[in-house]
Amino acid sequence: MTQLSQAKDGLVTEAMRLVAEEEGLSPEVVRRRVAEGTIVIPKNINHDFTPRGIGKGLRVKVNANIGTSKDHTYPDEELEKMKTAIKFGADAVMDLSTGGDLNEIRKVLLDACGVAFGTVPIYQAVSDLVDTGRSVCEMSVDELFKVIARHAEDGVDFVTVHCGVTRKALEKLEVTGRVGGIVSRGGAILANWMKYHGRENPLYEHYDELVGIVKSNDVTLSLGDGLRPGAIEDATDGPQIEELMTLGELRDRAVDRGVQVMIEGPGHVPIDEIATNIQLEKRICRGAPFYILGPLPTDITPGYDHITSAIGGAIAAMAGADFICYVTPAEHLRLPDLEDVREGVIAARIAGHVADIGRGIPGARLRDKEMSTCRKNLDWEGMFALSIDPDRARGMRQESEDDGKDVCTMCGELCAVNLDNMTKSKSSTEVSDRNSRGEK
Numbered sequence: 001m002t003q004l005s006q007a008k009d010g011l012v013t014e015a016m017r018l019v020a021e022e023e024g025l026s027p028e029v030v031r032r033r034v035a036e037g038t039i040v041i042p043k044n045i046n047h048d049f050t051p052r053g054i055g056k057g058l059r060v061k062v063n064a065n066i067g068t069s070k071d072h073t074y075p076d077e078e079l080e081k082m083k084t085a086i087k088f089g090a091d092a093v094m095d096l097s098t099g100g101d102l103n104e105i106r107k108v109l110l111d112a113c114g115v116a117f118g119t120v121p122i123y124q125a126v127s128d129l130v131d132t133g134r135s136v137c138e139m140s141v142d143e144l145f146k147v148i149a150r151h152a153e154d155g156v157d158f159v160t161v162h163c164g165v166t167r168k169a170l171e172k173l174e175v176t177g178r179v180g181g182i183v184s185r186g187g188a189i190l191a192n193w194m195k196y197h198g199r200e201n202p203l204y205e206h207y208d209e210l211v212g213i214v215k216s217n218d219v220t221l222s223l224g225d226g227l228r229p230g231a232i233e234d235a236t237d238g239p240q241i242e243e244l245m246t247l248g249e250l251r252d253r254a255v256d257r258g259v260q261v262m263i264e265g266p267g268h269v270p271i272d273e274i275a276t277n278i279q280l281e282k283r284i285c286r287g288a289p290f291y292i293l294g295p296l297p298t299d300i301t302p303g304y305d306h307i308t309s310a311i312g313g314a315i316a317a318m319a320g321a322d323f324i325c326y327v328t329p330a331e332h333l334r335l336p337d338l339e340d341v342r343e344g345v346i347a348a349r350i351a352g353h354v355a356d357i358g359r360g361i362p363g364a365r366l367r368d369k370e371m372s373t374c375r376k377n378l379d380w381e382g383m384f385a386l387s388i389d390p391d392r393a394r395g396m397r398q399e400s401e402d403d404g405k406d407v408c409t410m411c412g413e414l415c416a417v418n419l420d421n422m423t424k425s426k427s428s429t430e431v432s433d434r435n436s437r438g439e440k
Contacts, residue, residue, distance in 0.1 A: 002218040003043070005258035007035035015041045019053035024362040033057065037251070038287040040260040042092070042116040042220040047155035049114045052091050054262060055289035059361050060317045060352030062089065063118070063291070063325045064345050067096035068105060070127070072335050075105045081341045082109055088345040088389065090326070092116040094160075098127045103150070110155050118158040118222065121148040122186050136189055137196035144202060145209065152217040159219055160264065161210065162186040162226035163203040163250050164243035167194060169227055173239040180231035183267065187226025204246070211254050220260040222291055223247045228266045231299055235269040236277060248284040262289040262323065265316075269295040274312055278319035291323040292316050305331040306340075306347040313348060317355030324348045346389050353388070376417060378406045 006013050012027045016034060019041055020027040030053060033039035039055035054061050064085035066078045082093050092115050097105050102124045110117055125147040126136045151159060165187050173182070173191075182188045190201050203210060214221060227243045229235040244263075251261045263285045266277055274295055281290050294309035295316055301308040309327035317324065328336040328344035336344065356364035367386055374382035380397060387393040400409050407415040 002258045015051045037255045042157040044157045061091040062348040063092040064090040068099040070099035073099035094118040116157040120160040141202040160222045160224040162224040164246040165190045165226035169242040179233040183230025184226045225264040232270045265292040271297040274315045275319040289322040292321045293325045310347040310351040313351035314354045
């Protein structure tokens with residue numbers, strides 16, 4: 001039985017209990033929200049780790065993408081990237097590898113992964129074709145579904161499948177006049193396959209078979225946004241909304257059969273449309289957890305897209321998004337390196353934490369209050385310990401000429417906190433002296 005089917009039967013599973021404990025909620029609340037499809041707990045029956053929940057009333061979660069390409073195939077690097085992502089707080093990791101022995105790479109990563117692990121199976125399906133000298137459009141439906149089944153059996157916890165790229169949506173795309181066109185790799189692969197064969201998207205046409213495959217291992221479906229906007233000029237257009245409407249229908253069909261579902265959301269969205277996009281997904285998809293890439297509210301920040309996406313991510317999460325896929329400084333430029341991974345995870349975690357505070361998530365403000373207390377006391381070690389990136393904070397402090405002193409080089413002896421503490425200490429001493437002399 002899946003997490004969802006057990007929740008519908010009124011059973012609180014061990015995974016639900018662990019999520020409830022981590023989030024400070026009652027197990028019954030978690031069970032009820034899993035049953036209604038507003039919380040998912042991605043955990044394959046063949047992957048042993050402590051699960052985390054994604055969705056309504058829970059802390060915003062962060063995913064980190066890693067993976068080889070045919071131009072850069074170094075599996076050991078990806079393993080280190082995964083470890084770095086988890087070290088700095090990623091709640092999930094996705095392997096997007098397209099180069100090398102993909103089955104072996106996935107196995108190595110899964111064996112070392114202590115968080116939820118996701119993949120995009122169509123990447124392997126077409127990569128295997130290319131390795132044998134065949135074109136992407138020669139992929140058969142059977143080959144695609146065999147890869148999905150292999151990922152499920154191997155222990156993958158959630159899979160991205162672009163089921164909403166339908167012929168109807170592509171017809172809308174042809175007349176829309178998009179600036180960026182299709183920017184989703186999975187979406188572009190399927191669009192080309194559909195045009196070549198003159199057929200419907202196999203993931204849509206054979207959706208019930210797909211649901212049956214993932215159900216057997218309790219794999220969560222992440223319904224991908226193959227027509228997401230890759231330019232702010234294209235945001236919230238007809239093709240995007242057409243795809244979202246289809247995903248809402250597919251969400252219901254999977255949930256009815258006991259399969260957990262989350263919905264993937266847009267990439268490039270101007271700041272004034274972000275909240276609207278979240279509200280549309282929540283309404284159309286019945287509150288299903290929303291997994292967002294960014295969103296990026298401007299297109300002109302190559303090298304700094306982790307900052308751009310953190311801005312968009314905080315606004316989106318405040319509006320109700322549940323799961324942020326990190327964006328690194330290397331976005332739109334190259335594969336990320338270890339430092340890019342660290343920067344991307346930290347930026348996404350900042351966005352999520354900012355939203356958690358605004359959403360009133362239990363305990364979200366406590367760490368900030370403790371940090372403020374440490375700052376007031378000029379307790380540097382306390383500040384480092386509470387920092388989202390203690391190593392960077394401590395390193396910057398150690399580089400300062402005032403390292404070892406109470407104050408820092410920003411203000412030195414004019415430190416407002418130090419002066420305020422001295423004033424209060426002096427006032428307290430004067431009051432004590434007067435009391436000892438019997439003065440009022």
